[in-house]
Amino acid sequence: MPSESPSIVVFAQVPPPEHGQSRMVKLMLDGLREETPELEVHHVNARFSDTMEDIGGTNWTKFARLGDFITRALYLWMRHRPRVLYYVPGPVRWSAVLRDWLVLGCLRPFYHQVAFHWHAIGHGEWAHGSDRLKLPGPKWLDRIARRISARVLESPALSIVLTPHSTKDAEVIDSKSSELIYNGIEDPCEATAEKIAAEREVRTRELVGESSPRFRALYMSVGTVEKGLFDMLDAVGLFLAAAPQTWEMDLTIAGGILPACRTSFDERLQSLERNFPQRLTVTQRGYVTGAEKIDCLASHDLFIAASRWESFGLTVAEAMASGLAVVAAASDGVQGVLPERYPFLAPVADAPALSDALRRCCDALLAGDGMEIHRELRGTFLSRYGRKDFCRSITSTLESLAEGPGHVRKAPSKLTVQVYLADQNPKLGRSLGISRMTEVLLKELADRGDLWLKGITSRSSVQMPAGTETLMVPWTTRGKFSRVVTDHLHPLWQQDHPPGVFYFPKGFLPRLHAMATPSAVTIHDTIIQYYADHYPEWRTEMEYRYWANMLKHTLRHADGILTISEAAREQILGFMERHGIPAKPVTVTYEPCTYEGVPQPVAPEKENYVLHLGSREPHKRTAWLIRQWAEASRTRTDLPKLHVVGRMPEEVVELAKTCPQVERLPFLDDAELQQQFERARALIFPSEIEGFGLPAVEAYFLGTPVCFTLGTSIEEVLGDAASRGGIRLDEPASLFSALDEVLALPPEQVRAWGLALRERYSARVVADHMVTVFHELARTHRRS
Numbered sequence: 001m002p003s004e005s006p007s008i009v010v011f012a013q014v015p016p017p018e019h020g021q022s023r024m025v026k027l028m029l030d031g032l033r034e035e036t037p038e039l040e041v042h043h044v045n046a047r048f049s050d051t052m053e054d055i056g057g058t059n060w061t062k063f064a065r066l067g068d069f070i071t072r073a074l075y076l077w078m079r080h081r082p083r084v085l086y087y088v089p090g091p092v093r094w095s096a097v098l099r100d101w102l103v104l105g106c107l108r109p110f111y112h113q114v115a116f117h118w119h120a121i122g123h124g125e126w127a128h129g130s131d132r133l134k135l136p137g138p139k140w141l142d143r144i145a146r147r148i149s150a151r152v153l154e155s156p157a158l159s160i161v162l163t164p165h166s167t168k169d170a171e172v173i174d175s176k177s178s179e180l181i182y183n184g185i186e187d188p189c190e191a192t193a194e195k196i197a198a199e200r201e202v203r204t205r206e207l208v209g210e211s212s213p214r215f216r217a218l219y220m221s222v223g224t225v226e227k228g229l230f231d232m233l234d235a236v237g238l239f240l241a242a243a244p245q246t247w248e249m250d251l252t253i254a255g256g257i258l259p260a261c262r263t264s265f266d267e268r269l270q271s272l273e274r275n276f277p278q279r280l281t282v283t284q285r286g287y288v289t290g291a292e293k294i295d296c297l298a299s300h301d302l303f304i305a306a307s308r309w310e311s312f313g314l315t316v317a318e319a320m321a322s323g324l325a326v327v328a329a330a331s332d333g334v335q336g337v338l339p340e341r342y343p344f345l346a347p348v349a350d351a352p353a354l355s356d357a358l359r360r361c362c363d364a365l366l367a368g369d370g371m372e373i374h375r376e377l378r379g380t381f382l383s384r385y386g387r388k389d390f391c392r393s394i395t396s397t398l399e400s401l402a403e404g405p406g407h408v409r410k411a412p413s414k415l416t417v418q419v420y421l422a423d424q425n426p427k428l429g430r431s432l433g434i435s436r437m438t439e440v441l442l443k444e445l446a447d448r449g450d451l452w453l454k455g456i457t458s459r460s461s462v463q464m465p466a467g468t469e470t471l472m473v474p475w476t477t478r479g480k481f482s483r484v485v486t487d488h489l490h491p492l493w494q495q496d497h498p499p500g501v502f503y504f505p506k507g508f509l510p511r512l513h514a515m516a517t518p519s520a521v522t523i524h525d526t527i528i529q530y531y532a533d534h535y536p537e538w539r540t541e542m543e544y545r546y547w548a549n550m551l552k553h554t555l556r557h558a559d560g561i562l563t564i565s566e567a568a569r570e571q572i573l574g575f576m577e578r579h580g581i582p583a584k585p586v587t588v589t590y591e592p593c594t595y596e597g598v599p600q601p602v603a604p605e606k607e608n609y610v611l612h613l614g615s616r617e618p619h620k621r622t623a624w625l626i627r628q629w630a631e632a633s634r635t636r637t638d639l640p641k642l643h644v645v646g647r648m649p650e651e652v653v654e655l656a657k658t659c660p661q662v663e664r665l666p667f668l669d670d671a672e673l674q675q676q677f678e679r680a681r682a683l684i685f686p687s688e689i690e691g692f693g694l695p696a697v698e699a700y701f702l703g704t705p706v707c708f709t710l711g712t713s714i715e716e717v718l719g720d721a722a723s724r725g726g727i728r729l730d731e732p733a734s735l736f737s738a739l740d741e742v743l744a745l746p747p748e749q750v751r752a753w754g755l756a757l758r759e760r761y762s763a764r765v766v767a768d769h770m771v772t773v774f775h776e777l778a779r780t781h782r783r784s
Contacts (some may be wrong), residue, residue, distance in 0.1 A: 006402040007040035007082040008032075009111070011073055011103065013047045019222075020314035021088060021119040024183050024390075031391025032398065033776050039399050041779075042076045044069050048099070066099060070106050077110045084402045085111035089153065089169075091120040091309075092133045097149060104152040115158040115401060116175070121311040121332060124153055124169030158401055160394070162312040163336020179397050183312050184390025187382070188294050189321050196298045196322055197374065203301065204370035214248040215362055218300040218324070220288070220315050221307065223257035223265060228306025228329055230261075233268050234351035235306065239358045240276050247279070247362070254285040254296055297322040301370075302361055305334055308348050313337045320381040323374030327361045329354060339380045414452045415778055417445070418499035418516075421457040421464065422477045422486045423506050433694050434524060435462050437564075438505045440592045441770075442468075444763035451771065454499060456490050491515035500778040509554040518777040520560040520770075522589070525691030526551065526571040527619065529578075534688075535618050552579055560777045561586045562770060567713035568691040589770050590717075591692045592763035593701050595674065600754045601703030603747040604678055609641040609663070610739070611680035611704070613695055616647045621686040621709075621729065623649040626656050628732050633661040636736075640681055640743075645673065677702040682742045685714060686727055686735070693717050697761055700754040705742035707735065719760070721753035 014026040032041045046069045076082065085107055090096025100123065108114060118124075126133040127149035135142050150173070159170035159178045170178040189196055207213055217236070221227040236251060257265050273280060288296050297303070303319040303326045310316075310333030317337055319326050328334045330345040338345070344361045346353035364373065419442065426435045439462060446453050446465045455464035460476035471493055477483040491512040502516040507523040510516060528547045531538050555561065555576055561584055563569050569586045576583055614622045622644065629642045645665045648656060656662045668676065677683070683699040685708045693714035696706045700721060708714040710726040725742040728734045759765075 006038070006399070006404070007042065007080050008084040008086060008398060008402045009042045009044065009073055009076050009080075009082045010086045011044045011046055011069070011107075012086065012088045012117075013049075014043075014045055016047075017049060020183070020312060023185070023314070024119065024312075025088070027184065027387060027391060028394050031395045033779055034391070034772050039395075039402055040080065040082070042080065042082065044072050044076070046103075066102060070103060073103075073107055074110065077107075082111070082402070083404055084113045084115055084157070084398065086115045086117065086398065088117050088119050089123045092122050092126045092135060094135055096120070097123070097135065097145060101148055101152055108152065113157040113401060115160065115398060116153070116156045116170075116173075117160045118162065118166060118169050119311050121162075121166045121169055122309075123149060124173040127153055128172040130168075158397070160397070163333060165332040165336035166311055179393075181393045181397065182384050182390065183314065183317070184385050184387045185314070185317065185321075186387045187321055188318055189298070192294065192298070193378070197371075197378075199298065200323055200374045201371055204365070204368060207301070207365050207370065208368045212246040212248065213362075213366060214250060215302065215365070216250045216252070216300040217302050217304055217358075218252045218254065218296060218319075219304045219306070220252075220254040220293075220296065220319075221305075222255050223253065223261055225261065226308050228308055228349075229257070229265060230268060231308070231329065231349060231351050231354060232304050232306040233265075233272055235304070235354035235358055236280070237272050237275065238352055238355035239362075240279055242355065243359065243362070245279075248281075249279065250281045250283070252283045252285060252296065252300065254288045256286050257284075293318070294322070297324050300324060301365060302327055302358075304354075304358070305329065306354060307331055307334065310334050317381060317385050320377040321385075323378040325361055325365065325370070325373045326377065327354070327358050337385075339376060414450055415501065415774060416452045416454060416499040417501045417503050417774055418454045418456065419464070419503045419505065420490060420510075421455050421462045421505070422473055422490060423483065423508065424462040425460050425478050425483075426462065434506055436594050437591045437694060438462055439465075440594050440596070440763050441505070441767060444592065444767045445771070448767065448771065451774075456493060458486065488512060500781075501774045503774070504554075504558075507554065508550045509557055511553070513553070513557045518559040518781040519557070520562060520773055520777055521554055521558045522562045522564065523551070523554065523568070523572055523586075524564055525568050525689070526575045527689060527691070529571075529575055530619065530689050538618065551575065552581060555581050555584070558584075559781070560773045562589050562773060563587070564589065564591045564692040565713040565716055567716050571691070587769065587773055589766050589773075590761055591694055591697070592766045593694065593697050593758075593761055594670075595677075595698055595701040596758065596763055598674070598702065600701070600751055600758060601678070601747075602751060604703040606681045607679045609643050609680055610682045610684055610707075611676055611699075612642060612644050612684045614644040614646040614648045614664075616649050618649075619688040621688060622647075623652045624729070625684060625686050625735075626652040626659075626662055628735055629662055630655055630659040632736060633659055642684070643676060643680065645676060674702065677704055680704050682707055682725075682739060684735075684739075685709070686729060687712060687714070688729065690714055697757055700750065700757050703747070703750055703754060705745050705750050705753075707738040707742055718753075718757070720756065 010029060012025040013022050015022045029043060032039060048065060089100055122133050127146050135145055153173045155174050155176060157176050159175035160181050161167045161170050161178060162183055219232050223229045269282060273282060297319055303324045305313055305316050305326060305328035307329060308331060310331045313334035316326055316328065316334050326338060327344045329348045331348050335345060344357045346357040424435045424438060443465045445451055446468050453468040455468060456471050457463055458473045458477040460478045464470045473486055475482050477486050488511040491510055502519045504521045507521045509519055509521060528551060532544045563572055563586055566588055569588055572586055612625055633639050639661055642662045643665055644662065646667050648664060656664055677699055683695060683704055683706045685696050685706055687709055690713045696708055696714050696718055699706050705725060707725040707727055710728055715722045724745060725738045727738045
C-alpha cells in the first residue's frame, strides 16, 4: 500500500568511487534522514562506474545496470507512490546523454514531480542550441539528440543549481522553480585551522625575505585533458620561462593520471624537467584523502585549478578551507566558488593566461599578501560551504516539494530505545569506566522529549534512570554462567511491542541478534585483540576466543556501530580488516563525563600528592609506574606522594609497602573518588592503549592536569591540553619531565582546558550524535 507520509526517490550514485557529485549526494541523503524524520527517503544507488577511470565510458555492463536501476525505481513507485524523483542530469557525453534519455523516458511518466540537481552543467543549455557544447558525430545526429534531450528535460518541478554562474540549464529548460544551493562539506581544517594559519603566517614572512623564492604549488585532480592537466603543465613552463631566474618551483601532482593520458603526460613532464632542471621539482602522488589531503593542502603556497569544465570546484573549496591561494581557470563552477572579483583567474584552456595569473599570485605572495589571501578564502569557505547549511537548505527544499501544497505535518512520535544493561556490573572486570559513562548518558537520553527508554537489567548491574521503563531479570549477573546466559538469551524477554532501536552500551550483540534489530552498539576498543597479541598469558585461550568471536559477531551483524574516539575507530577498522569482516561505517560519538554537573574549579586547593587509578591489567602500567616512583623517590626530595586507588599488581605490592612515597587506597565511592581527583596535583595515566581515556577528562573537569601516554587515544581526546604532560613509556625519564610540566601549569590554564573539554564532551553533544544514529536506524528498518 502507498505510504501516507511524503516520500522521495533519490536516483543517484554515492561513493565509491568518490568524486564531487557522489560525495554531495551522500551528504544530502544523510541530511534528509537526519533532518526530516517524517519524509520517507528511498535511494536507488545508480552506480554506473566502479573506479574513477571508468567514469564517462560506455559498455554493456553499464546498460545492464541501468535496466536494474530503472526497474528498482519503478518498483518503489508502485510500492510507495512517491511524489518526487530526484535526478542528476549528466554532462554532454554520449554515455551520459543516452543514460538520461532512458532513465527519464521510462520514469517521468510515473514520477510527475522531478527535481534536477545540476552537478554536471551544460546538458540543458546544449539541448536548447548552445554552440559552445556538442557531441561527436554528424550535425544531423547532433540536432536530433538535442531535440530528444530538450523533451526529456522539459519543465522539471525543481532545478537546484550550485553557483550563480551555473544557472543557464535551469533557465532554458523552463524549470517551474529554481534554487541556488551551494555544495557543503565538513570543514577539513576545523581541528587544525589555527595551526595552519600560524604556519601560513610564518611562510608569508619567509617568502617576503627570500632572494631566491621557491614556490610550492599543488595540482590536485584526476589527471585528464578536461581537468586541465596539460594546460597546467604548459602554464608552469611559461611561468618559469618568464619569471626571474632566481625563482623556483616545487610542483606536487596529486590525484593520479588516467591511463589514456599517461604517455602524453610523461613526455610533456620530461620535456618540462629538461628545460628547467634546477628550477623545477615535480612530485607525483596518488589519490589523497583524510589527514593526508589536509597535510597536502597545508604544506603548499598555492593551488592550481586548471580544469576546463567544472560544475562546482569541490577541490577548490577544500583549498579555500585551508586558506591556500588559488590560481584557476575560470570555468563556471570554479569562478562561482571563489570570491567575487577574485584576481588570480584566467580564461579556460588558455595556458598563457593561466601563466600570467600564476605570476600575479606569486607577486602577491612575495609582497606579503599571503595572510590577506588566506583570511579572504577561509572566510568565504566558512560563510558559504558548511555541511550543515547545505543539508539544511537542500532538505528543506526537497521536503517542501515532497509534501506538496496543503500538507499538514504530524507531530513526531517518540522513538523507543531498549537498552541492555545486565552485562554491566560495576567494579567487576572492565565495567567501571563504561558503567560511569552509561549512567551519565542514559540520564541525558531520558531527559530528551523525542525518546522513550526501556531497559533490561539485573539486580547487580547498572540501573535505568528515573522516568524510564525497566525489565529486571530474576537473578544477578555477577557470575559468569548467569551473565553469559542473560547476554545471549535476553531478547526472549521482549514485550508485545518491539522497540524502534536496540542499544548495547557495552558493545556486544547477543547470539539471538536477529531478535534485536535494528541494533546500535558502542564498541569502546579492541583491547581483547591487543591482549591476545601482547599479553597472551593474561587470559586463557578459550577466553580470548570467546571475546574475539563475540566482537566479530557484533561487527558482522550490528546495524549501527558507534565508538568513542577516532583512535578507537581505527582500532575497529583494523580489527575488521584483519579478520576479513566487510567494512561498515563507524560513527564517533565520544564520551560524556560524570562530573559535568560539578562547576569547573577556578583555583582549587591541592594537597601534595598525585593520583593513579590502579589496575592489575598490564596495559594500565601500574607496576611500571610504582617501580619508577620508588626509584625516583630515592633521589628526588620534592617528589609528591603517589596515591594508587584500587587494585595493584601482586609483583609490586611489597615494593609499594616499603616506599613511603606510595600510598595504596581501596576502591572508593563516588564522593571519595571525586575528592581524590580534586585535591590531587596531577593524574598519572600511563596506559598503553585506551579507547577514550575517561579519567583524563574527569581530571580536567575537576581542575587537575594529566600525565598521559603519547600516541594513545588520550592525546586525541585531550586536544590542546595534550600539549603538556606527554609520556613515552620506553623513556622512563619522560614521566618526570611530564610531571614537572603539568605541575608548573597555572590554574587559569588548567581551567581553560577544562572548560574546552566540557564543551566538547558534554552529555548533550554526545547524545545528539547517538540519537541521530538511532533515528536513522529506525527509519531504515521501517523502510526495509
